[in-house]
Amino acid sequence: MPQIRKFPSLLDTDPVKVLELLVGLESVSVLGAIRRADDSIELHIQTNASVAGCRGCGTFAKLKGWRIVNFVDLPSFGSPVSLSWHKRRWRCAEATCPVGSWTEEDCRIAAPRCKMTDRAGRYVTRAVGQAGRSVNEVARELGCDWHTVNDAVVAYGAALIDHPDRFSEVTALGLDETAFVRQAPYFKTNYVTSIVDVGAGQLLDIVPGRGGQESKAWLAKQGQIWKAAITHGTLDLSSAYKSVFTSELPHVTLVADPFHVVKLATSKLDEVRRRVQTETMGHRGHKVDPLYRARRLLAMAEERLSSDGKTKLLSLIEAGDPKGEVATAWHAKEAVRELYGHQDQALALRWLDELSADLTDGIRPPEVRSLGRTLKRWRLEITAWHDCHYSNGPTEAMNNLIKRVKRVAFGFTSFTNYRVRALLYAGKPDWSLLPSI
Numbered sequence: 294m295p296q297i298r299k300f301p302s303l304l305d306t307d308p309v310k311v312l313e314l315l316v317g318l319e320s321v322s323v324l325g326a327i328r329r330a331d332d333s334i335e336l337h338i339q340t341n342a343s344v345a346g347c348r349g350c351g352t353f354a355k356l357k358g359w360r361i362v363n364f365v366d367l368p369s370f371g372s373p374v375s376l377s378w379h380k381r382r383w384r385c386a387e388a389t390c391p392v393g394s395w396t397e398e399d400c401r402i403a404a405p406r407c408k409m410t411d412r413a414g415r416y417v418t419r420a421v422g423q424a425g426r427s428v429n430e431v432a433r434e435l436g437c438d439w440h441t442v443n444d445a446v447v448a449y450g451a452a453l454i455d456h457p458d459r460f461s462e463v464t465a466l467g468l469d470e471t472a473f474v475r476q477a478p479y480f481k482t483n484y485v486t487s488i489v490d491v492g493a494g495q496l497l498d499i500v501p502g503r504g505g506q507e508s509k510a511w512l513a514k515q516g517q518i519w520k521a522a523i524t525h526g527t528l529d530l531s532s533a534y535k536s537v538f539t540s541e542l543p544h545v546t547l548v549a550d551p552f553h554v555v556k557l558a559t560s561k562l563d564e565v566r567r568r569v570q571t572e573t574m575g576h577r578g579h580k581v582d583p584l585y586r587a588r589r590l591l592a593m594a595e596e597r598l599s600s601d602g603k604t605k606l607l608s609l610i611e612a613g614d615p616k617g618e619v620a621t622a623w624h625a626k627e628a629v630r631e632l633y634g635h636q637d638q639a640l641a642l643r644w645l646d647e648l649s650a651d652l653t654d655g656i657r658p659p660e661v662r663s664l665g666r667t668l669k670r671w672r673l674e675i676t677a678w679h680d681c682h683y684s685n686g687p688t689e690a691m692n693n694l695i696k697r698v699k700r701v702a703f704g705f706t707s708f709t710n711y712r713v714r715a716l717l718y719a720g721k722p723d724w725s726l727l728p729s730i
């Protein structure tokens with residue numbers, strides 16, 4: 294006589310019940326399981342729906358046969374699980390009914406045409422979209438291929454990111470470009486535009502192209518009330534984005550992003566340095582050439598140069614810049630940076646006007662004159678910053694997030710994949726909605 298042990302009263306001790314409890318699917322019977330050679334588990338189930346009505350005429354359907362369909366499920370006790378669902382094939386008993394035959398479906402187990410169970414689909418959407426894990430890594434964990442995971446992320450993710458309440462009123466809207474295809478000789482680099490709530494730091498959407506029709510169409514789709522609430526638009530110094538704003542949001546104050554303004558001045562300095570280098574030495578920069586040696590010091594902010602660094606910079610410029618062109622471009626760059634030290638908008642504008650007049654003087658190097666012309670053309674947008682301090686800074690942060698998503702995926706070739714992944718990660722979807730979609 295075995296010793297009778299006392300179990301806690303709520304404990305299920307019936308083996309079938311324990312198994313069903315572990316499987317955790319409603320209205321499902323477990324038929325059996327196999328542990329495969331690769332250590333994954335093949336779990337066979339069927340639903341308890343032993344009767345069905347025809348959706349055409351409502352009469353009781355006849356069982357026509359069975360069809361086994363395999364789904365990737367959540368791992369169990371550390372092993373990947375494949376769910377083999379023995380689906381009933383039904384046939385309408387009414388000879389004249391056009392419905393004919395069909396296979397049973399149950400969305401609680403798996404959505405139609407999905408290769409993954411519903412719960413696994415939600416799990417991978419969170420793992421890839423929220424935690425930023427790579428599709429490959431998650432596919433390995435579930436013992437399936439890349440496409441199965443990606444398809445589920447795109448299907449479940451699209452419902453989350455296209456939810457009408459994902460974003461609400463925006464006061465400052467930013468447009469910024471990102472390259473989205475890995476740069477390699479045999480790949481064309483495509484650009485996409487990030488549309489960002491600059492105030493809240495939320496990625497609203499991603500559209501193909503750099504400005505142009507796609508960006509305009511996106512804005513045109515938004516409601517009048519939403520558009521009317523926008524007071525500021527931030528952008529780099531590109532006429533494409535300017536035309537998006539002027540055609541779709543003519544009432545907003547445009548703000549040139551300080552980061553891009555300083556970047557332009559720095560790149561003009563770089564152009565002058567490379568041209569003077571070639572003109573004076575007859576070749577591109579070598580590591581012994583004074584201007585090549587000065588390139589990092591030139592790019593540094595003046596206040597960050599040590600006194601040794603400053604002395605070195607001056608002597609390198611003296612040696613490599615006979616006409617003082619690099620020095621002029623360096624002063625122009627520092628003057629542009631100084632512009633952002635001004636607190637007062639009217640003063641900043643006067644200062645910018647004087648600066649651009651000086652830089653466009655015929656005696657200046659051509660690159661510096663070009664910088665001066667751009668500053669003149671964008672004078673109002675540049676100094677609009679002094680009034681509101683909105684910048685693409687948050688957009689840059691968004692782009693860094695997007696770059697992280699790209700790095701994890703080793704470059705995207707599909708725009709849809711890219712959009713879903715970036716918006717799940719940086720678009721602040723309401724993850725609490727995931728169980729209900």
Ligand SMILES: [Zn+2]
Binds near residue numbers: 349352385386387393
């Ligand atoms: Zn029927």
